[in-house]
Amino acid sequence: MKRIVQILSMLGLFFLGIGVAEAATTQLKINDITNVVDRFFHFHIESHDWHPALVRRFMKVYVEQFDPDKSYLLESEILSYLNLSDKECEEITHRLRAGDYSDLQQMTQLFQRAILRFQSNRAALGSALVDRDAGAVQVIGGVHSRFARTQEELLERQRAHMVRFFLFHLTRTRLDSRERKTKVFALFDKKVRRMENNYLYLDGNGKAMERARVEHLFSLRILKAFAKSLDTHTSFFSPEEAQEMRLNLEKQFEGVGIILSEGIDGIMIAELIEGSPAQQNGSIAINDLLVEIDGKEIEPLSFAEVLDLLKKKDRGHLSLGFKRVNTETGEARFFRVDLLKRPIVMQGERIETSYVKVKEGIIGKISLHSFYESSDGISSEKDIKEAILAFRDHGELVGLVLDLRENSGGFLSQAVKVAGLFLSNGVVVISKYGHGEIHYLRNIVARNFYSGPLVVLTSKMSASAAEIVAQALQDYGVALVVGDLNTFGKGSIQYQTITDEKAEYFFKITVGRYYTPSGRSTQIEGVIADIVLPGKYAPYKIGERYLEFALTPDQASPAFVDPLSDLDQRARQIFEKRYMPYLQRVVSYWKKMLPVLRQNSAERIATNREYQSYLRKQQGRSYHEMPVNSIDDQLQVGLDDLQMQEAVEIVKDMIEMEARQTPHAAALLPTGS
DSSP states (O other), X not given: OHHHHHHHHHHTOOEXXXXXXXXXXXXXXXXXHHHHHHHHHHHOSSOOSOOHHHHHHHHHHHHHHHOTTSOSOBHHHHHHHHSOOHHHHHHHHHHHHTTOOHHHHHHHHHHHHHHHHHHHHHHHHHHHHHTSXXXXXXXXXXXXXXXXXXXXXXXXXXXXXXXXXXXXXXXXSOOOSHHHHHHHHHHHHXXXXXXXXXXXXXXXXXXXXXXXHXXXXXXXXXXXHHHHHHOTTOEEEOHHHHHHHHHHHHOEEEEOOEEEEEETTEEEEEXXXXXXXXXXXXXXXXXXXXXXXXXXXXXXXXXXXXXXXXXXXXXXXXXXXXXXXXXXXXXXXXXXXXXXXXXEEOGGGTEEEEEEEETTEEEEXXXXXXXXXXXTSOBHHHHHHHHHHHHHTSSOEEEEEEEOTTOOOBOHHHHHHHHHTTOOBEEEEEEEETTSOEEEEEEOOSSOSOOSXXXXXXXXXXXXXXXXXXXXXXXXXXXXXXXXXXXXOOOEEEEEOTTOTTOSSEEEEEEEEEEOTTSBOOTTTOOBOSEEOOOTTTTBOOSGGGSTTOOOOXXXXXXXXXXXXXXXXXXXXXXXXXXXXXXXXXXXHHHHHHHHHHHHHHHHHHTOHHHHHHHHHHTTOOBSSOOSSOSOTTSOOSTTSHHHXXXXXXXXHHHHHHHHSSOGGGGBOOXXX
């Protein structure tokens, strides 16, 4: 399911219809812009006021926010906004400080003209493609570094946009008649018009929006562009976006457990969440068409209106009507299913476990997809502890692989707690903020939960909290990091209001940088693997270094010996007595054994035909962006893929070395070394 969600969400064709709590409906006002801007300037780690470079970023982002594919605007139309002189930046700054957004209003009018131009072209473009044989339609175009210079070039980009949409649906449904191909382009027009109508200030029925809604959308666009221009990880969200992000962070929601997508035949079931009422009912299948909610036909409703019906908080029971089409005969059968909303935990998005038996006991394998926690006690720390306890029911746990390859982060507090499972007392994260203040996030449990051979499996997709855990465990020497040469490289700290349903505004803002106990920042460079074992993301240019407006890296003083400098006198006295005597010491043993471990791994890989075949396919690949459907899936990420198999072999080597040599606890370096 996770892979499906990634692909569909990246293509903009995916929505959750799972009955989460109804989002806040507060509309933004123009006056809110100044309030939010001032708040961001106060807390942001680097930018505390408008300056020419920031104004240029802001205008650029505002343009690209509307036209990311560069298929609406001509270069001549927006060049003046993208090549601002210092004097022009000063004039715009003066207007922005005064709450004058006329520059953005003029740009919006330009966007509206570009939309009408594309709409006038679409019918002819669609007709020409419908009349072609489906198999003759080829992928054209790609990522554009500049805007189109001529009307002809712009028209070709618009055709390419439609072709990519057509080819996506060609792989998922029958397009064997002119009628069905026409439906594809009708769906394309319907989806694109949703975005366009927000800029034209038209509702789903094509009627003019109320003034309050217009003001909200205009203010939201300005705040989104401003936030993004500060740095690559600062963002402003609508209430609806914040609601979906809370779901992802907390890994639970209340609903019936259906994921919907909009296809050419209507709104259909894209996925059923494991363990949900919809899945357990057994009557609903993938590709069933949703046609009725509580006796009301949904055909005249927009996709957004259908989702709103499913999300209504006061609907404990849902009666859903479906139509199932027989692909061979074309006959359709209607059926109705009654479901009761209830809390659903997204188990598959949390943790996966398995184990391998060895003569000494078992080696556990834990795949953690994010660092999550909820008000109901669900957390990544708790899940890992329960997994380790469960392993011990099957034999002595003599080794462990912690898989963070597709873990892009989550709650910082959970990163500290998860790292603390493998450490005794000590600093896990050093955080430094915009005004120079330094804080230390500590594990304060004097005894680790697991202390045997440990491999942390990472990739270029491992980011943020995942990098904190991998680097901290590597710093202390209690684990080896194995995988791609380096991780994503996000070493910044964000303050967020997303998890507060009653927040006035929803945003995340970069307020600081973090460093691991060695004082090293993962910003840009990421966590460097002890043993390089390339995975499926290795050939691609993925990471912080490829993002716009990324922070520069730096370093802090090491904190293997906790300075306690952020504590008051009373707290310091308590920590000196109860915490300092049990500090985690730096383990040198696995670092000394690395040459042998690397050689053993290299020899195994050299004779592994399947892995060698995969590595040959990787040679010469280098992409600026990771294509959604072009990744070679020969090396699937899971509990038994080629990387995981070799990670287990490395753990076996570690077990054997530990048995032969003096226990590594005796090889501890003095604290702080």
